[in-house]
Amino acid sequence: MTEDKAEETSGTDAVTCDGLDYSFNGTKAVDSLDLSVGAGEVFGLLGPNGAGKTTAIRCITTLLPVPAGMVRVFGHDAAKEPMAVRRLLGYVPQQLSADATLTGRENVTLFARVFDVPRRERAERVAQALAAVDLTDAADRMAKTFSGGMIRRLELAQALVSAPRLLMLDEPTIGLDPIARTSVWEHITAVRKATGMTVLVTTHYMDEAEQYCDRVALMHRGRIHALGTPGELRGDLRARRVASGAATGKDPLPTLEDVFRDVAGSGLDEEGGDFRDVRTTRRTASRVG
Numbered sequence: 001m002t003e004d005k006a007e008e009t010s011g012t013d014a015v016t017c018d019g020l021d022y023s024f025n026g027t028k029a030v031d032s033l034d035l036s037v038g039a040g041e042v043f044g045l046l047g048p049n050g051a052g053k054t055t056a057i058r059c060i061t062t063l064l065p066v067p068a069g070m071v072r073v074f075g076h077d078a079a080k081e082p083m084a085v086r087r088l089l090g091y092v093p094q095q096l097s098a099d100a101t102l103t104g105r106e107n108v109t110l111f112a113r114v115f116d117v118p119r120r121e122r123a124e125r126v127a128q129a130l131a132a133v134d135l136t137d138a139a140d141r142m143a144k145t146f147s148g149g150m151i152r153r154l155e156l157a158q159a160l161v162s163a164p165r166l167l168m169l170d171e172p173t174i175g176l177d178p179i180a181r182t183s184v185w186e187h188i189t190a191v192r193k194a195t196g197m198t199v200l201v202t203t204h205y206m207d208e209a210e211q212y213c214d215r216v217a218l219m220h221r222g223r224i225h226a227l228g229t230p231g232e233l234r235g236d237l238r239a240r241r242v243a244s245g246a247a248t249g250k251d252p253l254p255t256l257e258d259v260f261r262d263v264a265g266s267g268l269d270e271e272g273g274d275f276r277d278v279r280t281t282r283r284t285a286s287r288v289g
């Protein structure tokens with residue numbers, strides 16, 4: 001992290017969305033979203049396909065234009081100061097962002113150049129980013145020889161090389177096997193501990209959200225239906241069930257998926273929106289091969 005960025009981002013929320021709306025051809029993808037992500041938090045935006053998670057993320061990254069006053073990143077208005085916002089962000093989109101025909105090091109160097117990492121610091125910062133995701137030994141191999149998990153870690157290194165204060169990850173572990181998923185999360189967690197950066201992540205995987213996110217927002221049809229720590233949300237649902245006579249205090253805590261079913265009602269079933277069913281497999285290694 002560079003010192004000027006650390007100073008610039010102290011004392012303000014990392015992300016504030018205030019009545020964020022976004023429509024595609026008249027259809028609302030994000031509907032009056034209010035959200036605050038505290039500096040240093042790992043915050044999970046959860047929801048089934050089509051909930052509006054990616055659209056919200058793209059508004060926050062400034063990739064989709066929004067009116068002034070709707071999105072702030074460390075106090076900078078995304079509409080008025082998009083360059084200031086971008087300077088503080090690292091973004092790993094769902095789509096593949098590594099080039100198969102370049103080596104790991106070349107891919108990260110490309111991002112270092114695009115994000116204006118000073119030339120004299122570049123080689124060291126690239127090496128640090130690769131080391132942070134455990135790719136030092138593979139750094140000089142072409143990305144097309146990498147496994148899906150390694151590619152995801154390479155994409156993380158690409159996003160980390162500019163020393164972001166806010167790392168945005170759109171479905172970072174989709175399509176990976178359980179071991180690779182754990183490895184990606186361990187690296188995210190380690191970098192976050194070392195740098196204090198904020199992490200905003202979208203996922204379908206409730207187990208990951210539960211394990212790695214400080215707070216989560218459950219999103220459905222463009223709106224947030226519940227927000228809190230995973231423990232709070234599960235505890236609240238149990239309390240509601242006990243109060244209504246549907247459960248006793250001795251029953252095990254409901255899962256986050258139960259919480260989601262409760263707040264989203266029957267809409268999930270209508271849309272075939274069970275989280276276990278809706279994962280779109282992100283093409284990773286096979287796509288670069």
Ligand SMILES: Nc1ncnc2c1ncn2[C@@H]1O[C@H](COP(=O)(O)OP(=O)(O)OP(=O)(O)O)[C@@H](O)[C@H]1O
Nearest residue numbers: 024025028029047048049050051052053054055056
């Ligand atoms: N470029 C686009 N043009 C038109 N409609 C879009 C576009 N991108 C998204 N949408 C629509 O906006 C809504 C929200 O989509 P979005 O991709 O934000 O959801 P999501 O929660 O990220 O889902 P997924 O997990 O599938 O990415 C959906 O109804 C989707 O069809």
